[in-house]
Amino acid sequence: MIKNKKGIFVTATGTDVGKTYVTALIIKKLRESSVNAGYYKAALSGAYRKAGKLIPGDAEYVATTSGIPLSPEALVSYIYEPAVSPHLAAELEKRPIELQKILSDFHHAATHFDVMIAEGSGGIVCPLRMGNNTIMLTNVIQALQLPVLIVANAELGTINSTVLTAAYAQQQNISVKGIILNQYNCKNLMHRDNKKQIERLTNIPIVACVSQNETNLSVSTETLLNLCNTV
Numbered sequence: 411m412i413k414n415k416k417g418i419f420v421t422a423t424g425t426d427v428g429k430t431y432v433t434a435l436i437i438k439k440l441r442e443s444s445v446n447a448g449y450y451k452a453a454l455s456g457a458y459r460k461a462g463k464l465i466p467g468d469a470e471y472v473a474t475t476s477g478i479p480l481s482p483e484a485l486v487s488y489i490y491e492p493a494v495s496p497h498l499a500a501e502l503e504k505r506p507i508e509l510q511k512i513l514s515d516f517h518h519a520a521t522h523f524d525v526m527i528a529e530g531s532g533g534i535v536c537p538l539r540m541g542n543n544t545i546m547l548t549n550v551i552q553a554l555q556l557p558v559l560i561v562a563n564a565e566l567g568t569i570n571s572t573v574l575t576a577a578y579a580q581q582q583n584i585s586v587k588g589i590i591l592n593q594y595n596c597k598n599l600m601h602r603d604n605k606k607q608i609e610r611l612t613n614i615p616i617v618a619c620v621s622q623n624e625t626n627l628s629v630s631t632e633t634l635l636n637l638c639n640t641v
């Protein structure tokens with residue numbers, strides 16, 4: 411039984427929106443404030459090969475940026491080479507995803523940390539296994555009992571994709587604690603308005619805005635910790 415652990419699950423309005431970039435900033439911020447924050451990702455596809463070994467790029471980036479002292483391989487359960495949805499990568503490599511392994515790997519990784527920041531794959535609707543024993547990303551979030559933080563782009567179209575992402579998560583009884591707007595430019599009138607309308611339409615706070623190449627997250631450690639559930 412793991413006690414007094416906190417955590418949040420970082421999802422996004424889609425793939426390549428900035429989950430890894432923002433997660434690294436969150437963990438860096440927490441670790442700089444002496445909070446022993448860690449990282450976990452259930453399934454990563456599109457891994458690259460170095461000296462014959464598959465490298466989970468997301469975990470490597472987060473660990474390097476935030477100073478997590480574990481090897482990236484210890485932070486990801488399933489690492490696949492094809493850059494396709496995890497369910498298809500798992501089929502192609504004949505290594506099906508098991509929910510039980512994800513739970514046990516997550517809790518094992520969590521023994522090294524006080525706060526866990528988990529990163530999803532793709533967006534909120536992401537199949538990890540189809541057919542018999544279907545596993546969707548939302549099943550993982552539910553099983554880990556974590557609330558979510560949505561990373562969204564500040565650009566045109568974000569009102570639609572962010573509101574839909576939040577509504578879908580809530581429909582699955584997943585609590586959405588906050589939103590982070592990525593690639594945000596405070597001088598851009600549309601970005602500022604997107605922020606305002608998303609908060610109005612979802613009733614979920616935008617806890618931070620991240621600009622291009624930002625290296626520090628402008629949010630307090632206390633706010634970040636308040637977003638996390640005890641797991």
Ligand SMILES: Nc1ncnc2c1ncn2[C@@H]1O[C@H](COP(=O)(O)OP(=O)(O)OP(=O)(O)O)[C@@H](O)[C@H]1O
Binds near residue numbers: 422468532623624
């Ligand atoms: N604020 C930013 N400033 C500069 N580059 C960024 C920013 N946000 C994201 N990027 C870049 O955009 C690309 C996609 O971001 P990232 O890898 O974080 O997306 P992701 O949501 O984690 O993708 P995946 O679904 O593959 O996990 C990366 O090359 C990343 O470095």
Ligand SMILES: [Mg+2]
Binds near residue numbers: 429430431468529
């Ligand atoms: Mg990523």
